[in-house]
Amino acid sequence: MTHEFVTGLVWLIPLPPLLAFALIVLFTNKNKALSHTVAISAAFLSWLGAMIVFWNAVKVEHFGEHPFASSVNWLPTGETWLKVGVLIDPLSAAVLFFVGWTVLMIFIYSVGYHNFGQPAGDHDHAGLPPHGATVHGHAVPSIEPMYSRFFAFIGLFAFGMYTLVVSDNLLTLFVGWEIMGLCSYLLIGFWYGKPSARNAAVKAFMTTRIGDVFMLIGIAFLYYATGTLSYREIFTEETLHVLSTVPSGVFGLSAAGLIAVLLFIGTIGKSAQFPLHVWLPDAMEGPTPVSAMIHAATMVSAGVYAVIRMFPLLSAGWHEGGPLTTAMTFVAFIGAFTAIFAATIAVAQNDIKRVLAYSTISQLGFMIAAIGMGAYIAAVFHLITHAFFKALLFLGSGSVIHGMEHGVLHTGNHKVDPQDMFNMGGLRKKMPVTFWTFLIGGFALSGFPLITAGFWSKDEILADAFVNGHLTIFITLAIAAFMTAFYTMRQITLTFLGEARTKEAEHAQENKWTMTAPLVVLSVFAIGYGWVGIPEHFPLLGGLVPNWIHEFVGGTLAEHPPVLEFNIVPLLTSLVVALGGLALGWFVYKDIKSPAEDKFQIPFLKNKYYFDEAYDYLFVKPLTWFSEVFVSKWMDKGVIDSILHIFGPATGGLGTFIREKFDVPVVNRFFGDGSADATYWIGKNLRPIQTGRIQQYLILSIVVLFVVGGLVYFFLLA
């Protein structure tokens, strides 16, 4: 296939899901089977396109220098146009690969998860999860009432992600970014009949939106400074040099640093980093495929992708091995802190999905820390492996919940929470496929040595931190990794091992193939994807398989990052934290029967360090107060309206004043009435002379004549 053909194909990758969204909304939404066929076909087409593009990218020598790129004019800006276009370079090719796979698997899984093929529920309502139907006196699961709508929404979601990945500029990246923000709102609030879901949807949207605004400011700044938003025009040596030498005047950052930090704040929101992490655990209110979508395939990965994409900007003025720039230090700090902070919360959660949610936050922290200390390839590697094993874990947890719901339907005791791990236990026998795949995913997350993908990518990050001398980050991440292994084993032990702790767990069932097959596919990647990134100098294994990820992804940057020297300390650390954490997790939890026996149910951790409450008091309440009391009541209704209202009485008062003090006495009485009075008075006093006697008139005339004649003579002639 020619370069041009593949480039053309890239344009088409995002379109099928969008088309599916439109088709389902407009036409097929009454027909459930047709709707999911449309959606899955679309996901398949995009997957196919992504694979073809990926495969062609891998075949090209020095692909980083000859990416698939093209662009068109979109928004005119004076003499130039804001161009939009597509760019597949090694980074986006690698991301496209995992997005294609995870999205397709999630789509297929959703068919089973939403009980396709089951009857409609007895009392199901749109906006609430299905409650089950009765067939021949047996309670069976019922199909999701808004089945078609779900597929429409995740189609739009996938469109947003593909758009973001294939973009060659920040503008369309932002478009995809915002579409995903919207979809996360729609999907987290999918069961809008639940107040918790409605609140979580708004919270997710608002929290990420705060980050987005900073990102938009960053984009505006970047555009103003460079006149372009296209990556390839920004990441030129001259532009970066100029940006890195111009001071921005804020915190001693260079212009490049400030822009990178502003854009990174967008990532903080989207990838749920401290302090904007609060939305992600609540996002578990959405159906489980959505959680997988948000947590692995799309949204949070998009945040990390964006910051990796902006790495040349972030690291402008930094050279390999040198001291980190202020911006990089900031990013590394946020990442490392988030990694350990979220891991501590995960230890105390009992909801199977919430544990995973906090583990996502923590793992994203690893990637952010890696990019902050310049470990570009390690960050990409962990992003990809994490996407695979976290999608696997989420879908696995959905499978567990689904199996537990079977049990709940069977016993009819709806008070049992099918997501609480303390209600589970012993599920390995009931749900073997789910168990084994979940085990693989969990081990990958913990970094189980050598075989799992998570080990290789996490080890890479730790090695980078150690070899380049970022010891604080190294220790922080090592502790976080230890806790990760610990809570993962806690989860596996409580869920699958031991004996069933409730009747419902006893009656749990394995799910249909539409749900288990994606698990199997993803678990292949959760193991196998690690082997493409085995460091060259690794003892025994190094060099057996080429370190493809380093070769390929490294080509994205102008300078290929050097191969890391092997060091035994981080390797040993990796081994100890992973195995130690897993062992300790199993040891502590193997006999625990109820939350009361769990020593880690510390209120402070359980309540997530009271961040929700604190934000409520620090931001939400003051905002409401400020708007309500200060702006609305005091300023608008008080000051501004009062001026108007004073205007009325004041005009009236002035009018009254004029009327009473001037109009009535002067104009009316004096001139108006006065002139009338005078006329009247004159008339009245003249009346007596109007006698009608000619003689009198004549005498009067003669008198007047003489008087006037005398006066004229006296004054004028004399």
Next chain:
Amino acid sequence: MNFPILSVITFLPFVSAVIMLLMPANRKNEIRGVALATATADLLLAGWLYLQYLTGGLTGYQFVETYNWLPALGISLKFGVDGMSAPLVLLTGIVMFTGVLISWGDYDEAHHLSAGIQDRPREFFAFLFLLAGGVFGVFVSLDLFMLFFFYEIAVFPMYLLIAIWGWVKTREYAAMKLTLYLFIGSVVALVGALVMYWTQYQNTGVLSFDMIQMESAGFSASFQYIWFLPVFLGFAVLGGIWPFHNWSPDGHVAAPTAVSMFHAGVLMKLGAFAALRVGVMLLPEGAKQWSWLIMTFAAIAVVYGAYIAFVQTDLKYMIGFSSVSHMGLVMLGVSTLNHNGLVGAGVQMFSHGVMTALFFAITGMIYDRSHTRQIPELGGIAKVMPFATIGFIIGGLVSMGMPGFSGFVAEFPIFMGVWGRQWFVAVIASISIIITAAYIMINIRKVFFSPMPENLQEHHIGDVTVLDKVAIATLCFCMIIIGIFPSVMVPMVERGVENILRLLGGA
């Protein structure tokens, strides 16, 4: 001389108003038919005009018509459109068309439903069309006197429309408040305009209200410095500029639905447009001197309006204050006096017009069926009015500047432009993006998706009519098409902006 399309567009509503007044009052449907036919004709003409300008690659003032009216005083009826005003003519056509559609209404004795205008439609549509004709007139006038003339024609029927058909509780207060503000504003501006007229005579010896001629009247810098503010602010009062915005939310709330649509959708643009055309274009030096003040007012309006909208419990007040915030963005764009800002302002006028018309239309539909606009009393509308719900969500996305919708195409250049002028103003104004998203999302959640309160269920709320759906779809279509293909509007506005920049000295 070609077909006098601008005169036809402008005078058709007046003619139609007279025809309707001559019809018997009880032939309600025939009257509505005449109204709809007129509105459709005007929309098609405006659309044709727009496409001609866009696809013809035209620049400057086009479709110019001149008729002498009072030559001794230099007053003539001179019409013409440029890239700035052609979208606004189209906007007026769209709002007029959809306004008639949703006022047609639905009367159903069994369900106590009386949507749209059931009371004296003849007079209602006649006044509404007087208003529309006046608005068209302002947008196409190239003669300052005629601009004032049509401006007053547009303002006057508002009083009657609000005071007669408005919401019983506040209509008299609101109508009076609105009239007071607008007339005081226009009188101030008129004084400025007359001074300009007279000064031009002294400078050049020409007695003329022709605005194209006035562009080269040679007003001195000190003259412009003194007279820019009265002229600009006088008009900008109608554009809802802070701190003279307070007439507008009260007016929106009290007005019947179609009038609210006109009011927020078009009338406020009238103020911004006239302020731009007369204030900035004729007194460019003054604009440069005072742009800091306009920018300050606008930035305050953007954030301030958003804050107040955030705490409103009445849906219409919320939209009203959100209009203050969004019109603040228009003024913010204007105050930058640079290419990006002005283009953004031009697009924002159209985008906000369509969006707010949609909001008011849907709020009206909800009110007619539920008899309340109080957000805490509403809920569960999504189930009974799904089409309107989708429309409202799309409007909300435009409002919060979501990419892919017209709001983004407008707000993005404005922020760019402001950044070029004063970066911290851009940062302050961006606070509004968060707050806007907050009030839109929270209110959508409450009104459409929360469970329906019991006393609402007794109303047996039904879905909107087919005409309503056509109106919603028309408005949504405009916002989406511009969002996806900005080149259907932006290049045209740019050509208008070039002219403004030329007057500003090629800034």
